Amino acid sequence: MDKRGKLRVALVGLRFGGAFVPIYLHHPDVEYVGLVDPDRAALEDLGGKFGVERRHSDLREVIRSRDYDAVHLVTPIPLHAEQSVAVLKSGKHCACTVPMATGLADLRAIIAAQRKSGRNYMMMETAVYTRQFLYVRELAAAGRLGRIQLLRGAHYQDMENWPPYWTGLPPMHYATHAVAPGLAIADTHATAVHCFGSGVMRPELHGQYGNPYPAETAIFELASGNLAMEVTRSLFQTARGYTESFCIYGEKLAVEWPQVEEEDALVVFSMGAAAEAGRRGRPVTTERVSAPDRQDLLPPAIARFTVRGKYDDSNPQKTFEAGGGHHGSHPHLVHEFVRSIVEERKPWIDERRAAWWTAAGICAHQSAMKRGARVLVPAFD
Numbered sequence: 457m458d459k460r461g462k463l464r465v466a467l468v469g470l471r472f473g474g475a476f477v478p479i480y481l482h483h484p485d486v487e488y489v490g491l492v493d494p495d496r497a498a499l500e501d502l503g504g505k506f507g508v509e510r511r512h513s514d515l516r517e518v519i520r521s522r523d524y525d526a527v528h529l530v531t532p533i534p535l536h537a538e539q540s541v542a543v544l545k546s547g548k549h550c551a552c553t554v555p556m557a558t559g560l561a562d563l564r565a566i567i568a569a570q571r572k573s574g575r576n577y578m579m580m581e582t583a584v585y586t587r588q589f590l591y592v593r594e595l596a597a598a599g600r601l602g603r604i605q606l607l608r609g610a611h612y613q614d615m616e617n618w619p620p621y622w623t624g625l626p627p628m629h630y631a632t633h634a635v636a637p638g639l640a641i642a643d644t645h646a647t648a649v650h651c652f653g654s655g656v657m658r659p660e661l662h663g664q665y666g667n668p669y670p671a672e673t674a675i676f677e678l679a680s681g682n683l684a685m686e687v688t689r690s691l692f693q694t695a696r697g698y699t700e701s702f703c704i705y706g707e708k709l710a711v712e713w714p715q716v717e718e719e720d721a722l723v724v725f726s727m728g729a730a731a732e733a734g735r736r737g738r739p740v741t742t743e744r745v746s747a748p749d750r751q752d753l754l755p756p757a758i759a760r761f762t763v764r765g766k767y768d769d770s771n772p773q774k775t776f777e778a779g780g781g782h783h784g785s786h787p788h789l790v791h792e793f794v795r796s797i798v799e800e801r802k803p804w805i806d807e808r809r810a811a812w813w814t815a816a817g818i819c820a821h822q823s824a825m826k827r828g829a830r831v832l833v834p835a836f837d
């Protein structure tokens with residue numbers, strides 16, 4: 457940190473990662489931002505667009521450098537574990553996009569590196585900073601859901617023609633968007649899982665990961681006793697439009713993500729008063745609720761990035777659109793990572809919570825490969 461307690465941040469991997477450049481640049485606790493990508497065209501393009509002079513084509517330059525306090529990794533999945541460990545070992549704080557890793561040993565290696573370094577690790581899970589999640593979390597905190605009875609998550613996305621590391625990826629190795637919201641609302645973690653692989657995938661997609669399944673569906677046992685969570689994921693050859701969704705069923709209120717992603721409004725069911733004599737079942741009313749945008753939780757300088765808008769109105773020739781990704785979650789993620797460092801506390805999605813959310817999917821795939829056998833999910837105490 458510089459003398460004024462401001463952070464010097466390196467952002468690594470500029471494709472999806474590019475969405476975070478203006479947010480860090482405008483965060484009041486950030487001194488400066490450096491960009492890292494071996495793709496020089498991406499580096500020059502984003503560096504030029506946002507006027508960022510510090511540009512590196514190799515992460516090792518940043519790791520060796522004393523000019524950075526924190527590194528945010530938005531790189532391909534197979535690099536997350538190795539790069540997170542290297543960043544932490546270099547004495548820098550580390551944020552990493554999902555998933556934390558794709559193997560249990562790698563989760564443990566990141567936790568060990570975090571503990572040894574004493575620096576912050578945060579997994580940048582967009583699904584728990586969407587405006588919909590923030591709304592449901594407030595309903596839960598105010599007791600409006602009543603006792604939570606069932607959790608459900610689903611993430612459908614077609615990964616045909618995505619970069620090669622996606623080819624045949626076990627669906628549950630990228631499950632955190634569907635796993636995390638339910639676990640976070642119920643404030644619990646998975647202890648065991650039964651999962652089934654489903655469907656038939658083209659043989660050429662099996663090779664890289666030895667995974668034969670285009671879709672996987674799991675039921676998790678949770679630490680909080682009588683609660684279970686269903687999670688379904690598909691990645692290939694399944695005709696379902698993209699969604700990253702969660703549903704929470706309480707005794708008083710239930711909230712479902714809309715069936716069609718573009719519809720936006722949550723479906724909220726309210727349980728009526730005690731059943732009238734002679735009437736079977738209680739009345740349940742249904743309303744559609746657009747979750748409010750929570751710019752009030754953010755510093756004014758970055759609040760506008762919860763929605764898509766013009767970047768740098770001061771120069772109409774160079775104006776372009778930025779912000780609004782993943783239902784407004786990006787600035788909330790950056791703010792939590794940055795403030796956790798400034799306030800010398802753990803981020804909410806610290807290494808342990810990140811490992812719980814990620815291990816749930818890793819263990820689910822193990823179960824699928826054993827035809828649904830019960831697999832214990834480690835506790836990461």
Ligand SMILES: NC(=O)c1ccc[n+]([C@@H]2O[C@H](COP(=O)([O-])OP(=O)(O)OC[C@H]3O[C@@H](n4cnc5c(N)ncnc54)[C@H](O)[C@@H]3O)[C@@H](O)[C@H]2O)c1
Pocket residue numbers: 468469470471472473492493494495498515530531532533535553554555580581582583619782
């Ligand atoms: N909602 C979310 O949280 C969300 C959404 C999209 C992607 N992601 C995650 O973000 C990551 C990146 O996604 P993407 O679609 O941009 O991937 P991508 O593979 O299209 O792009 C990765 C970028 O990283 C760069 N890169 C590759 N190797 C690198 C290295 N060794 N050091 C530095 N940079 C390197 C590439 O040049 C490229 O610019 C993935 O891990 C994905 O899982 C998360």
